Amino acid sequence: MTQVFEPAKPIWCAGCGDFGVQASLQKALSETGTNLNDVVIVAGIGCSGTIQNNIPTYGYHSLHGRTLPSAIGVKLANPKLTVIAAGGDGDGYAIGMGHLIHTFKRNPSILYIIMNNETYGLTKGQYSPTSNPGFEGNVENGMDGILVGLGVPSTTFLARGFAGAPAQLTRLLTDGLTHVQSGKGFAFVEVLSPCVTYNDTYKLWKNITYDVDSDTNFNPRDKIGSYTTVINKREEGKIPIGLIYSADHPSLEQVSVDDQEKGPALQDISLASNMDRYEAVMKTFLG
């Protein structure tokens, strides 16, 4: 068999939450029976943006903040692929925030794993869009990606996992993969993934996470209920984790790609097989 790239050893510090994310993702890929030849992982820039090097799938290291447009391009070109976007809170919530909102709006069947450590680890610990006031001189309140997602009418899958709760994380990623593989649209999974070097939040997050999956009164199909729970829990100083919201909406590739089998990527573009149609277009320029 042809030798291709060997998966790399992760570059992360011992104890980094991203190890847990990678382990859960690999389990989820295996549980869904996904053929790794049909998977493209599009990663951002940052510590988390190296995850694609460690897993034997197709991998693309995109520009900082441009993971989602890149992943959308891949998905629209070939809807049959399983497309996973992965990056950090800086990549997704700062430089890439504009794209995130438009991705909720478009609802492409892409699994997006955003590894949130509330800091910029790779550049040595500056505050990030999710940092709390007081962290490294931060004076702004942190923002919440789940609330952003709830604010967009076509959002279909919002979940938050915790690297310190691996069983649940594996289940959420498996559900996310199932969501995208059945063409239901954008699966957004934020993972609380502590940076042990610059912002070690394992203990804190263990104490303040609130698991909506084990709340029998919580219904993820009820948007108002989800909103209320997220806002109330945040006001109590808690971070909700679990499947927070799910809904149905046509996916981007369903409404944009006429040829779902081949997509633009696998079209026969030979002159011979297109000539009749090319000539028909040329006729439109005649008087």
Next chain:
Amino acid sequence: MESSRTTVDEDICIMVGGQGGDGSLTVTALLAGLFRRRGLNVYSSRNVLSRIKGGHADGVVRASRNNIKCLGDHVKVVVAFDEEAVLATKDDLDPNATIIFDSSAGELDPKLVDNTVKIYNIPFTKLILAEIRRELFKNSASFAVVGRLLGFPDEEMLQSLNSRYGAKAAPILENNIRAFKIGLEWAGKNGLTAADSTSPNTVDVKQKLLMTGNEAVSYGLLVGGVRFFAGYPITPATDVMEYLQKWFPKFGGVVKQAEDELSAINMALGAALAGARSVIATSGPGLSLIHEGMGQAGAAEIPLVIVDTQRAGPSTGLPTKIEQSDLQTLVYGGHGEFPRFVLTPGSVEDCFNIGRLAPNLAEMYQLPVIIAMDLGICQNTVTIESLDLHSGKIDRGKRLTAEDLAKMPVYGRYSFTDDGVSPYTVPSTENGRFLITGNEHNEFGHVNTDKLNRVKMMEKRSIKMKSALKDLPRGTVYGDESSKIGFIGIGSTYGVILEAMGLLAKEGVSSKYYKPLTILPLEDAIGSFLDGCDEVYVVEQNQSGQLSNLITLKFGRHKQLHNILRFDGNLFRPREISQRVLQIREKQSAIVH
């Protein structure tokens, strides 16, 4: 009143102008259609402001038996919905011109123009408001008058209205025809009687294609196998998105309108690495935003075609006006160093051919291929004989199938090769998994900072510029090859230079012209062209002579290089160039003697 019908002897240029929304461009489009059906060659342009309604707007259509490729120098007929339109064209007016003036607000002051100019005062707006109550139909009334003046039979004009409005809601067609008939009536009152069906204008009946550069480049891209487009609406690039949107459904293609150009170029990169031939088109500020993505295509070796429809910058600049001022940033822009090609179509045929070739080049050499258009070539309409669909080929470069891979012991996405081009796969190819990254990387795509590897990878990428020389489009020499007076110019200066050369020939000055098609890597043929000239005129629509700077940097300063530059947002006129040359030559000979 005495009739004085204007016919197309050799060449005629008609300007229709008023406020945006007056329908001037519709009249020029209708006239262009009529001329073309007569077998005449047509060139037309539009001059609008960046607003939906209001502000001066005009369309110019030129028709000729000759093979015209620019607007020419003199306007022979003006249809003006206001005085501003007359003033806008005053300097270009032929002494024996005819003006059809909307006199609703008063007759045109004859002192505004030479007394040899004939003026028809017809109150179009008043007439149409009184009869139809919607001012917007007045352009069809003016069409009737100008059509009669030009000798088109009423029936022929009516047919063109039918084909333009036939598909629209019935009242639109009806009202345009009512307005047209009012126009005929007033043409008659002014002595412009109906022409018979055998108009003297007819040349032959061979059907010609009427295309803008944007249409031609889009069509070339389609035939070149492009099946993915992402973009953000921006003048004058939006046309490309709209044409592909119209055609793609029949070809399995996808157009995605993105939230900004950052997103657009990254979508295109994603689609390209998934295996679709991908293109983006942008202009002005959008070009600045895509530079990061352009570098990514260069470093990560992702095939991408970029169409830059240059307009007047910097910043928002003059969004609807021509300039060729992006050349430097297309050649040098972006951080770091990466390979790319910059191609410069000059004719509509070039736009098609380069549009068709660029996707091949992108995949064969896995880098960004930039098509540098300008607003003039993008938007102006030209008649052409035909486009040869059969001469092209599709070359996907070193794209590997699962069968190819099965014969290879090792596959690394960035493997070192003699020509710098590595074999590539697309996702879902069995055993073809890759890592693609803009970080410096080793042959397998793993991030790598080793200094030897860095140098080798930089060399691998840059050598592609040399490997591609055999496949890049080359320019053409026009005119008298034995002449020692040479022109160089790209894009929409092409047609103007050709016509200026004709004017110079009449003055006894023979000249030649090199139209380059590839400015990065800059064609070696430019060097030999310079060697064969005693004096060189580089004609450009920018302030600093960007093309001539690129030429000088590579070939050294030519002993007699003169820049002819225009950056007021308007296209060159042929006489402007020929006169500049004559002035410069006069000055030079004064120095010599």
